[in-house]
Amino acid sequence: MARLLEVRDLTTCFHTPEGVVHAVNGVSFDLAEGETLGIVGESGSGKTVSMLSLLRLIPEPPGRIVRGQALFQGKDLLKLDREAIQKMRGSQVGFVFQDPMTSLNPLMRIGEQLSEPMLKHLRLTPRQARNRSLELLKLVGIPGAAHRLDDYPHQFSGGMRQRVMIAMALSCEPKILIADEPTTALDVTIQAQVVALVKDLRRRLGMAVIWITHDLGVLAGLAHRVVVMYAGSIVEQAPVRQLYKDPRHPYTLGLLGALPRVDGQHAERLANIAGRPPDLLKPIIHCPFAPRCRFAIARCWETNPALLPVSDAHQSACWVLGGTGEPFGETQVD
Amino acid sequence: MTARVKASGQPTARPGLGARLAEATTGRQALGRLLHNRMALLGLIIIVVYVVLAAFPSILTQHDPNVQNLARTLEPPSAEYRLGTDEFGRDVLSRVLHGARLSFTIAGLAVILGGLSGFAIGLLAGYFGGAVDTVLMRLMDVLLAMPGILLAIAVIAALGAGIGNVIIAIGIYNIPQFARLTRSTVLGVKTQDFVLASRSIGSSAPEILVRHIIPNAWGAPFVFAMLRFSTAILTASGLSFLGLGVSPPTPEWGAMLAASRGYMRLAPHLVLAYGLAISTLVLGFNALGEGLRDVFDPRTAR
Numbered sequence: 133m134a135r136l137l138e139v140r141d142l143t144t145c146f147h148t149p150e151g152v153v154h155a156v157n158g159v160s161f162d163l164a165e166g167e168t169l170g171i172v173g174e175s176g177s178g179k180t181v182s183m184l185s186l187l188r189l190i191p192e193p194p195g196r197i198v199r200g201q202a203l204f205q206g207k208d209l210l211k212l213d214r215e216a217i218q219k220m221r222g223s224q225v226g227f228v229f230q231d232p233m234t235s236l237n238p239l240m241r242i243g244e245q246l247s248e249p250m251l252k253h254l255r256l257t258p259r260q261a262r263n264r265s266l267e268l269l270k271l272v273g274i275p276g277a278a279h280r281l282d283d284y285p286h287q288f289s290g291g292m293r294q295r296v297m298i299a300m301a302l303s304c305e306p307k308i309l310i311a312d313e314p315t316t317a318l319d320v321t322i323q324a325q326v327v328a329l330v331k332d333l334r335r336r337l338g339m340a341v342i343w344i345t346h347d348l349g350v351l352a353g354l355a356h357r358v359v360v361m362y363a364g365s366i367v368e369q370a371p372v373r374q375l376y377k378d379p380r381h382p383y384t385l386g387l388l389g390a391l392p393r394v395d396g397q398h399a400e401r402l403a404n405i406a407g408r409p410p411d412l413l414k415p416i417i418h419c420p421f422a423p424r425c426r427f428a429i430a431r432c433w434e435t436n437p438a439l440l441p442v443s444d445a446h447q448s449a450c451w452v453l454g455g456t457g458e459p460f461g462e463t464q465v466d
Numbered sequence: 467m468t469a470r471v472k473a474s475g476q477p478t479a480r481p482g483l484g485a486r487l488a489e490a491t492t493g494r495q496a497l498g499r500l501l502h503n504r505m506a507l508l509g510l511i512i513i514v515v516y517v518v519l520a521a522f523p524s525i526l527t528q529h530d531p532n533v534q535n536l537a538r539t540l541e542p543p544s545a546e547y548r549l550g551t552d553e554f555g556r557d558v559l560s561r562v563l564h565g566a567r568l569s570f571t572i573a574g575l576a577v578i579l580g581g582l583s584g585f586a587i588g589l590l591a592g593y594f595g596g597a598v599d600t601v602l603m604r605l606m607d608v609l610l611a612m613p614g615i616l617l618a619i620a621v622i623a624a625l626g627a628g629i630g631n632v633i634i635a636i637g638i639y640n641i642p643q644f645a646r647l648t649r650s651t652v653l654g655v656k657t658q659d660f661v662l663a664s665r666s667i668g669s670s671a672p673e674i675l676v677r678h679i680i681p682n683a684w685g686a687p688f689v690f691a692m693l694r695f696s697t698a699i700l701t702a703s704g705l706s707f708l709g710l711g712v713s714p715p716t717p718e719w720g721a722m723l724a725a726s727r728g729y730m731r732l733a734p735h736l737v738l739a740y741g742l743a744i745s746t747l748v749l750g751f752n753a754l755g756e757g758l759r760d761v762f763d764p765r766t767a768r
Contacts (some may be wrong), residue, residue, distance in 0.1 A: 172727065187666065189665055222668040226667075227667075229663055231659055235659040235660055237662070237677075237681075237682070238660075238682070240678075248664070248669070248677075409664070
């Protein structure tokens with residue numbers, strides 16, 4: 133598969149009255165055409181900020197992209213001028229946000245909002261855009277689509293609104309769809325529907341998907357590859373099966389251990405990761421996970437490990453479990 | 467809306483703040499709620515009565531407001547002169563009604579001038595932030611540092627008296643009030659997710675301002691304009707009372723009140739007529755403004 137997006141050393145910080153918050157610290161990853169990449173990590177781990185940084189959607193000031201590059205079809209998104217990046221947004225890269233209840237303008241009819249990107253990027257006439265909006269609503273499975281175009285957002289349920297958001301993100305057939313925790317605000321059954329919808333659309337439209345979540349369970353059936361983020365850095369990345377079978381970072385282990393299971397293999401009480409994420413106001417020299425890590429050795433407190441290769445497609449930033457040493461199976465976790 | 471409830475047969479979920487605002491501004495519910503609010507209804511009636519009488523003074527009196535009848539000065543109310551005559555024998559009722567016309571014009575234009583400029587300034591300061599915000603809002607602070615009437619007097623002193631200059635003076639002193647209110651509203655709206663969502667599909671700043679920020683931010687300044695109307699009427703009268711506004715033969719409430727002050731013992735109906743005219747209309751606008759605020763503010767909605 134051809135490489136579609138190549139992110140290198142992306143670093144973003146926020147200047148706050150309390151000091152500089154190092155939100156994203158040198159993130160590098162690739163995205164192939166048609167691939168689904170999952171990004172997991174807890175709140176504040178830099179998932180959303182790194183994705184917003186790609187399209188320069190973070191508020192500047194206080195935010196600032198310090199360095200890095202994001203090559204999309206050979207063009208560095210971080211160096212484009214304002215007009216060029218505005219042309220990218222929506223037409224090449226679509227975004228779906230976490231909370232469908234607030235992502236739609238309450239005063240605009242659904243049809244109008246859906247038409248907006250098409251009027252802009254595809255230069256359709258209002259009538260054409262309206263027809264295509266109708267098609268899109270049908271595509272994302274909104275019943276009675278023809279009657280819903282002139283409805284206002286408050287007349288839609290959360291799941292339906294998220295479908296509208298997905299339709300809007302897909303309206304210009306982008307090469308990449310970035311979904312930022314699109315199911316977090318939804319009921320579990322609706323979650324499953326939205327996941328199925330995105331899988332189906334991905335296959336039909338052949339786009340690449342970046343799916344941000346804090347739920348490793350959702351990714352299992354959806355992603356090809358998973359990137360695990362902690363404290364603004366990537367701590368592990370691997371093909372999805374390998375990540376579940378052979379996690380090589382204590383944080384990934386912790387996340388997997390915290391997953392509830394229906395087959396009752398784990399103890400009734402879910403494991404948690406002790407401690408809290410580090411304060412991003414202070415520069416961290418040691419491994420950011422060291423204070424919460426039960427495997428930590430002296431070296432972890434001296435230098436922060438870079439991503440070390442485990443196998444071809446698998447890398448981990450851990451002095452202890454990373455590298456090409458003995459696999460660290462699930463059996464040894466408990 | 468109702469059709470959908472009937473179709474699904476289920477009550478709709480309680481909509482969020484924005485949705486309820488949308489409902490209030492789109493549906494006939496807003497008007498319905500306004501009419502159910504007694505204060506607002508009272509205010510609306512007062513204003514409508516004033517507007518109708520100011521537009522058609524001939525309903526109540528056939529006298530010209532400026533024709534003097536020196537044989538019949540300072541007469542108490544009678545069948546011919548329903549509110550009596552003033553010191554030059556002019557019909558007081560006619561002068562009150564023509565004064566209303568003038569007050570509406572001055573206050574209306576001043577609020578529109580101050581409101582639109584203030585709204586624009588607040589919009590830019592709130593949306594763009596940073597240096598734009600600092601420069602614009604510090605300018606507003608300078609204007610706010612002076613008491614309103616003093617600022618208006620200063621403007622009149624610089625420009626000279628006259629209806630046009632009174633409008634400009636009152637308009638200018640309204641600018642910072644609207645700018646501040648609009649800025650704070652815009653600050654709230656621009657952090658909403660739908661603004662980020664719109665940026666994410668490639669909208670430019672002007673598009674976002676026109677399509678998302680303005681429609682969601684004009685409600686509060688609009689209600690505020692109703693409240694400022696009464697202040698503008700008072701200020702216009704105040705300026706004329708001080709002799710800085712409209713010059714004598716023109717029937718202006720403040721000017722007439724000032725002139726009739728001297729005959730308070732001889733002909734108290736003059737002061738009463740002009741004074742009550744001012745205070746009733748101000749009361750009407752305040753009542754309507756309060757009512758509108760209740761209708762637009764979802765926290766006070768049932």
